[in-house]
Amino acid sequence: WMSRASDSLTAFPNICSVKDGVLTNRKWTYTNSKVAEPGINSIASSASGKIWGINHNYCLVSFDIKNQKLTLSKPVINEASNIVNQVNGLVIDEEHIFWISSPFGLTKYNNHTGKSINLKSSLPGAHPLTLRQDPARKEILWIGSNASGLIMFNKATLKATHYTTRDGLPNNTIYGIIPDNQGNLWCSSNKGIFSFHPVTKTVRSYTTRDGLPVDEFNRSYFMEMPDGTIAFGGTNGYTVFNPKDLSGDNYAPQTALTSIRVNNTQPAPGSALALLDNQINNITRIELRYDQNFLSFEFAGLEFNVPEKLRYRYRLKGIDKSWVLSGTDNRATYTSIPPGEYTFLANTANT
Template sequence: TINNGLYRLSALGLEHFTSEDELPNNRVASLLVDREGSVWAGTNAGLLHLADTPFTSWGRDQGMSDDYVRTLAQADHGGVWIGTGRGLNLWRGDRIVASYTKADGLPGDSILSLQPARDGSLLVGTYNNGLLRMRDGKVVAHADNASGMPGSNQVRAVAEQADGTVWIGTTRGLVRSKDGQYRLFTRADGLPREFVVALHFDRQGALWVGTSDGAAVIRGDDVEAINIRSVNDGKVVFDFLDDPDGTLWLATDRGLVRRRNGVMRSIGLAQGLPIDTFFAVVDDGRGAFWLTSNRGVLRLSRNNVEAVLDGREAQLAGDHFGEADGLASAQCNGGSGPSSLLDAAGNVWVATAGGAAMVNPQAMHSARPTLPQVVLEQVLADDRVVDIAEDGQLHLPAGTRKLEFRYAAVSFLVPRFLRYRHRLHGVESGWVSSGSSRIAQFTNLGPGHYQFDVGVSAPGLGQGWSPDVTRLQIDIAPLPWQRLGFVLAAVAIVLLLLLAVFRWRTHSLRQRTIMLERVVSERTSELRNNAEELRRADKEKTALLGRLREQSREFERLALEDGLTHVSNRRSMDVILAATFAGAVAADRPLSFALFDVDLFKQINDRHSHEAGDKALIAIAQALREGVGGQGTVARWGGEEFAILLPNLRLKEALAVCEQLRTAVEAIDCSAYAPGARLTVSAGVVDRTGILHHEKMVSHADRLLYWAKSAGRNRVCG
């Protein structure tokens, strides 16, 4: 129009844009619709670009009670309930059809949470007036502190069970309302915090609770706290989403968490996300997650998220939507809910500080714009801008080593969705993906013919690689020494020089050979004599090393073996006991230890001589070693004491073995060296149960040995 702005007639009716709607001026002198469907309006005060955006927003200008939206819920007949800071609104058929405020009977305007009830009513959580039940726009029930509801009157989440039980999330605990009775769940009942911000029933009927410091799951009256700090150092759990296979997704203040089979993993800034505080997670049923934040909305491929969490891919690649995409405000809201939902028609709704925003994921894929042609904006050779010839080729001087290509596919609608790939024939065998980067560099190039190709795609919109590839033919001239004639001449000269050098060198070597033969003859005789002396010295050294090795083995054996009985000595047993005890503790295996003492051994030395005592000790050691067999280790502990280590045996089993050993010693015939003498032993046996150090086993066994002696000798105590 001349002075009344711009009009558009569409399925939405007659739309009117004026200077109050960011039109630069109401005098529109020219119009253009470009190949992407955008409208360009030339006014007396500047140029305006009008384009449809993925998101559509509803606020006060569209009839809502307020722009500040806190919560959303599905209504009947395809509608959506919208809770704002100043009342409740009903959207249906692309418009706001009803609004309810304090003037319509609500006790307060600020709505924090919504939940459609199974009886057709609507549960409404308020900022400071408790929980309302509404039907046909009227409040039919009201629960707050004044009517006996515990917790607080600030209701940030509501959930209804299949049997009609209502769960109310407040800032002072979780309230269960059943059959007119209330029960309050607090930290004393297992909740990580009383400040409840999210409630969700999974497909198995368990209630998940998001709080300001972690989550919890309630089954019946049992509350199990879920600690997310160990996963991503997060605290607040804003939202839940569960899959048919039982996988649970948690939107937290430190990223998106996946809980599968009890194992939790997280993605956030380290995996390439621009932000890590998420208020809601929605599965659009088309292979994508939609995450809301205070800096816009992210769309992530579910397959990409799963691959990164499983370690099959390193980085996330998603689409980030903001105010330029139709969001009235990039500040999405959280901390009450639900703050986002997938409605019955497959649209994703988001609560923002500037209104309720809606996007149709299917439309984003079905309305696929034609991909623009990639344009080579600039070519640099050795960091200098060069011009492309009229024949469309690039002719570069000799010595060019570096090329840089700068390109772009011009789009006003989907610039951030565009992804590029390139290849330089002669250098790269295949395509190289460059993502959103619009620069390609190549160095250390030689002379020859090259072809540079660059293509574009929009995977975020379901668009694969465009068949229209931009190509540039490139010729780099060779330097003089890189030409074939120069190379052949240089090769011929080098060959002649090599032939001359070869002949001179051959003559020189012949003369030196004669001299060397004379020297070799003289030295050979000396070497024969020296070799003979070396053989004799080597033979003597070999014999000496053999004797030293034999002595070393003997010294090692004497250090670890008792010289009289040829069983392990105490030093050896100390080492074996310490190592075996540590291994048994680490593997949680049984271990027993026993100390044996020969009864009245001094009498054998006094009556029959020390030689007879030595023979008795040898016989006892032999009986103990044979009795233990491969079950353990026998060592002479000192004097007439023996130690026995029994791995893998509990106390009861060890007592049985030691009793057999006692019987074997009692059966020794010592008439040949101590006529009339009878050998017996007393033993103390202990296992590692309740013992924290191997030395304690020794002291316990020694105390039990003392008890065996005191009890009359020739017995085993354990």
């Protein structure tokens, strides 16, 4: 099923794979409106078997597959009376609550009561571009945003958790989200396609250097097929793949310390700290005075083929309770460290 901005609902039967050629189709128009209505931006199916959508006037549209009737209802986003429609995400959950993403943020619409609630305050500064229900956790929505990263939104608590380039994502603009059968979320962005595992937080990214035709993708242009094949639309056509056919790069680059700075100063030539920098990876222990408690570490992954895909994490045992995911940032800074013994660790991942 496909919605188009220029007209209404269109069916393309028996699409199980992408093939060259002309698609046969059939279009429906509204049965309860004589007025020419604009096209439909987003569609979703419900447990009842109906297909629902939001048109350019922010009106709810329903299609009964059994009776073959397309019905127009009232607007579900009241703030939108004079704004061009940019609804780009629609999810219908088990309780028949409609979750809608638009320039007004996230809207919760109860189809039983007819009431809409705008949840923009729960996503401050975020402009949602797409929505997806978490297949394993009914309380979780995944939101792709414009420049605010991948957002995990809890429908029960209305709390949002942002994952960005600091967490290893290649880009903070997310156009499409599709889950696979291995628990990954596949996302299209302005810097290629990437997979994100919600439990392990593992990211694997793919760009033109890995064989993609383009790195820049577009919102609303993505779909999944019954066999698990995924298609993402970009600036030069569609990229089509099946996640089960992809093998990740399991090579873990070695990590080398490249510099230690004490109290934010460059060590004087010939000093002990200057000599330390020259032999840094051969030294396992250093002792500092109590007032030398402002430390900066720099480190690098020893990967020279695609260094821009390296992601880092670090931890100062005794200070950090868990690993700090720093994305592409290969520096760690600590201030006012109390006297004691500490161990610094750094790892590199090739995404």
